[in-house]
Amino acid sequence: MDEPVVTVVGLRVAYGSVTVVRDVGFDLPPGGALCLVGENGAGKSTVLRCVTGLVEPSAGRVRVFGAAPDGTASFWRRVVTTVEQPSWYAGLTVREHVELVRLAGGDDPTDGRVDELLDVLGLNDLGDSTPDRLSSGERQRLLLATALARPAELLVLDEPEQRLDSAIRPVVAGLLDEHRAIGGSVLLASHDPVFVAALDCPVIRLHSGAPMPDDPGRPRPDVSA
Numbered sequence: 001m002d003e004p005v006v007t008v009v010g011l012r013v014a015y016g017s018v019t020v021v022r023d024v025g026f027d028l029p030p031g032g033a034l035c036l037v038g039e040n041g042a043g044k045s046t047v048l049r050c051v052t053g054l055v056e057p058s059a060g061r062v063r064v065f066g067a068a069p070d071g072t073a074s075f076w077r078r079v080v081t082t083v084e085q086p087s088w089y090a091g092l093t094v095r096e097h098v099e100l101v102r103l104a105g106g107d108d109p110t111d112g113r114v115d116e117l118l119d120v121l122g123l124n125d126l127g128d129s130t131p132d133r134l135s136s137g138e139r140q141r142l143l144l145a146t147a148l149a150r151p152a153e154l155l156v157l158d159e160p161e162q163r164l165d166s167a168i169r170p171v172v173a174g175l176l177d178e179h180r181a182i183g184g185s186v187l188l189a190s191h192d193p194v195f196v197a198a199l200d201c202p203v204i205r206l207h208s209g210a211p212m213p214d215d216p217g218r219p220r221p222d223v224s225a
């Protein structure tokens with residue numbers, strides 16, 4: 001069997017004396033998707049931050065591609081995340097941002113993928129605009145276009161549906177399906193049950209930082225030394 005892309009065991013995160021994530025555990029296989037759901041403050045983003053190495057767990061184990069996430073360039077070549085909001089380059093257009101990401105990933109920015117992403121995400125008419133002129137929903141589309149512009153093995157997306165209108169949400173779900181179909185994996189948090197249902201993937205429901213007992217992504221004890 002293929003090794004999981006992500007393994008989380010007995011994850012706990014505390015800020016001072018306040019524990020905000022506890023007993024979270026799951027495996028994410030290659031080509032798989034897993035969605036974290038739950039109320040505001042339930043701990044979803046914190047779990048995503050641990051998986052991307054942006055937050056250090058207080059206890060438990062996180063492995064991505066078999067190793068602790070280390071924030072190195074080689075780690076980020078395999079992982080794309082929207083957990084941190086990017087800064088856009090002043091003076092670069094929407095199209096140029098997507099081309100730049102594609103170029104930096106070693107891909108040909110003129111091979112049609114940029115056009116395809118702008119088209120499917122409804123950004124064609126905004127290709128020559130700069131990001132500061134976009135609405136918040138249009139900027140979210142640009143964020144997703146840049147996330148999908150280079151083929152990373154693991155996508156870690158925090159509420160990819162946020163600020164998107166209902167027409168574009170199924171399009172985004174379709175793009176994530178395509179990513180999985182070529183062997184990529186997706187770990188995400190979402191507040192939209194329709195979007196989650198469209199992804200047709202296991203769900204972990206967090207409540208006050210802990211998984212609800214009936215989750216398929218069941219909590220697992222920390223067996224690390």
Ligand SMILES: Nc1ncnc2c1ncn2[C@@H]1O[C@H](COP(=O)(O)OP(=O)(O)OP(=O)(O)O)[C@@H](O)[C@H]1O
Nearest residue numbers: 015020038039040041042043044045046047189191
């Ligand atoms: N740096 C921090 N210091 C202290 N507490 C924090 C910090 N970051 C997050 N928290 C707290 O941790 C808890 C979980 O936050 P988190 O952002 O993971 O929730 P969430 O499920 O992603 O929420 P939302 O749906 O609102 O995005 C919240 O109570 C939040 O206030």
